[in-house]
Amino acid sequence: GQNIDQPTEMTATEGAIVQINCTYQTSGFNGLFWYQQHAGEAPTFLSYNVLDGLEEKGRFSSFLSRSKGYSYLLLKELQMKDSASYLCAVTTDSWGKLQFGAGTQVVVTP
């Protein structure tokens, strides 16, 4: 079957750095996406990795190792508004359907 695992919850202090890990075991791999979702709202796109390595976008960076089936999302200089669920999602074919992990709830404290 398909397995995408990420921690359920992480807590960090405002201004700190948090790293959210995602491991996947899927039949096929086309790309890995990270989305942010505030409660009751739509997921918003954060990053996309298809090749191994680090992609940086402002305060957010995402890393992929295809051989290890592993990715992480790094959130720097945490702000209170970063409190949200972070969803790791994998596409396994060229059609693009997303298979999501259960999400990691990040709680930022003052």
Place this chain on the structure above:
Amino acid sequence: DSGVTQTPKHLITATGQRVTLRCSPRSGDLSVYWYQQSLDQGLQFLIQYYNGEERAKGNILERFSAQQFPDLHSELNLSSLELGDSALYFCASSVEEDYEQYFGPGTRLTVT
């Protein structure tokens, strides 16, 4: 605002009924995806259309169907509704397949 619109925002209906959810993709996007999000199941892929053609199906129940029209808007039809169908239904669109998807605000369906 992602540019994807969904109507209605909220829907409350009784078991056994049928509802239609509507989605308009971002301008220029050809691919439309439907997802269901419930508390116990997380975000689950239902079905995908590309330029009017069905491309991929997830664990979509036979009671559910969808289509994409020539103007690229899409509708998701849910029939013989059960309590367990209560969920947030999201539509997403992308310019091509396997590109980043942009999600609409969702339709919250409550079946009583």
